[in-house]
Amino acid sequence: MNGKDNLLASPLRPHSGIAGISPYVGGDSAIDGARKTIRLASNEGALGPSPKAMAAYRAEAENIHRYPDGGCTELRNALGEKYGLDAGRIVCGAGSDELLDLLARAYAGPGDDVLYTEHGFLMYPIAARCVGATPVAVPETDLHADVDALLENVTAKTRIVFLANPNNPTGTYLPETELKRLRGGLPDNVLLVIDAAYAEYVERADYDAGAAMVEGNENVVMTRTFSKLFALGGMRLGWAYCPAAVVDVLNRLRGPFNVNSAAQAAGLAALGDGDFIDRVRSHTARWYDWTKQQLLDLGLEVPSQVGNFLLVRFPRQSDPDNGGRDSAAANAFLRSRGIIVRPMAAYGLPDCLRITIGREDEMRAVVDALGDFLE
Numbered sequence: 233m234n235g236k237d238n239l240l241a242s243p244l245r246p247h248s249g250i251a252g253i254s255p256y257v258g259g260d261s262a263i264d265g266a267r268k269t270i271r272l273a274s275n276e277g278a279l280g281p282s283p284k285a286m287a288a289y290r291a292e293a294e295n296i297h298r299y300p301d302g303g304c305t306e307l308r309n310a311l312g313e314k315y316g317l318d319a320g321r322i323v324c325g326a327g328s329d330e331l332l333d334l335l336a337r338a339y340a341g342p343g344d345d346v347l348y349t350e351h352g353f354l355m356y357p358i359a360a361r362c363v364g365a366t367p368v369a370v371p372e373t374d375l376h377a378d379v380d381a382l383l384e385n386v387t388a389k390t391r392i393v394f395l396a397n398p399n400n401p402t403g404t405y406l407p408e409t410e411l412k413r414l415r416g417g418l419p420d421n422v423l424l425v426i427d428a429a430y431a432e433y434v435e436r437a438d439y440d441a442g443a444a445m446v447e448g449n450e451n452v453v454m455t456r457t458f459s460k461l462f463a464l465g466g467m468r469l470g471w472a473y474c475p476a477a478v479v480d481v482l483n484r485l486r487g488p489f490n491v492n493s494a495a496q497a498a499g500l501a502a503l504g505d506g507d508f509i510d511r512v513r514s515h516t517a518r519w520y521d522w523t524k525q526q527l528l529d530l531g532l533e534v535p536s537q538v539g540n541f542l543l544v545r546f547p548r549q550s551d552p553d554n555g556g557r558d559s560a561a562a563n564a565f566l567r568s569r570g571i572i573v574r575p576m577a578a579y580g581l582p583d584c585l586r587i588t589i590g591r592e593d594e595m596r597a598v599v600d601a602l603g604d605f606l607e
């Protein structure tokens with residue numbers, strides 16, 4: 233039985249949005265029969281977690297009979313201090329996914345539209361459908377979010393615009409001026425959610441993660457995560473920077489203990505390990521540039537600009553002259569060498585693969601493999 237048949241066979245009727253959801257499929261973690269695998273499918277942070285975060289996680293074992301601090305007080309204060317933000321405007325969540333979901337639950341429902349961009353992160357349409365709202369995929373221009381197209385698609389039914397900046401999986405970003413133009417063109421009753429999951433990796437003068445826009449407006453929220461640069465995806469920890477009224481709404485809606493104590497402890501320690509953060513940043517920047525250049529030299533298209541992953545375009549599947557060098561063949565070849573990357577058909581990019589920046593040996597292995605594949 234497929235998923236739909238299961239739903240129909242049951243006498244229970246979930247609300248109408250649920251049947252329209254394609255469950256989120258994460259990156260593979262293993263290849264059958266492979267002894268050693270290189271995992272470059274989920275943007276998990278090249279160097280693993282900070283040793284200090286691991287130690288804090290282990291130390292927390294002594295206390296797991298206690299409920300966590302439901303307000304994540306220490307963590308919010310540390311975030312406030314580190315990024316120069318008002319800790320009172322921060323709400324923590326079990327991954328930023330939970331916060332995106334809570335925002336959809338709070339501000340959208342049946343009959344409402346939720347906008348996201350054509351190749352945007354797939355949790356946005358899922359969050360919209362979960363609350364019975366209609367996800368509207370707005371066309372991008374050259375794999376970049378298009379502010380004019382987004383504004384043209386805003387109607388009286390629009391409640392939320394979800395924008396990943398930089399976007400996953402394209403690795404492109406909108407400069408601050410474009411973000412401001414987007415917010416400026418939105419009615420005050422439409423919430424702009426800036427998902428800055430990769431902000432820690434971006435060092436561009438024209439980029440801003442969005443905190444000042446949150447402080448200057450009633451309808452902008454920025455979400456962040458510990459899953460990428462901080463490499464704590466297994467802990468499920470994210471945070472949102474919000475206007476006061478949104479803080480109030482999220483605190484009503486969330487579970488009272490939504491962030492577990494080990495996640496809080498590990499997050500706090502990771503945040504305080506400045507040396508490790510610097511090391512991850514410089515490693516990633518170096519191997520991002522190196523890998524991108526190698527792939528370009530192999531004749532592949534690499535439209536990504538920033539982040540810890542590269543979107544790579546292969547010769548079109550639909551082109552009979554592609555010489556067997558399309559993305560599906562490339563993916564199979566990489567898997568035969570124990571290398572797991574992310575196929576992109578679900579994102580409307582069937583000719584692309586997304587490759588996370590990992591360790592030096594991992595990047596050399598993937599470049600070598602693609603060199604052999606294209607030979």
Ligand SMILES: *Cc1c(COP(=O)(O)O)cnc(C)c1O
Nearest residue numbers: 327328329353400429457459470
């Ligand atoms: C990975 C990712 C997230 C999810 O992060 P969690 O905090 O692990 O839930 C959110 N948005 C984008 C764009 C991502 O790539």
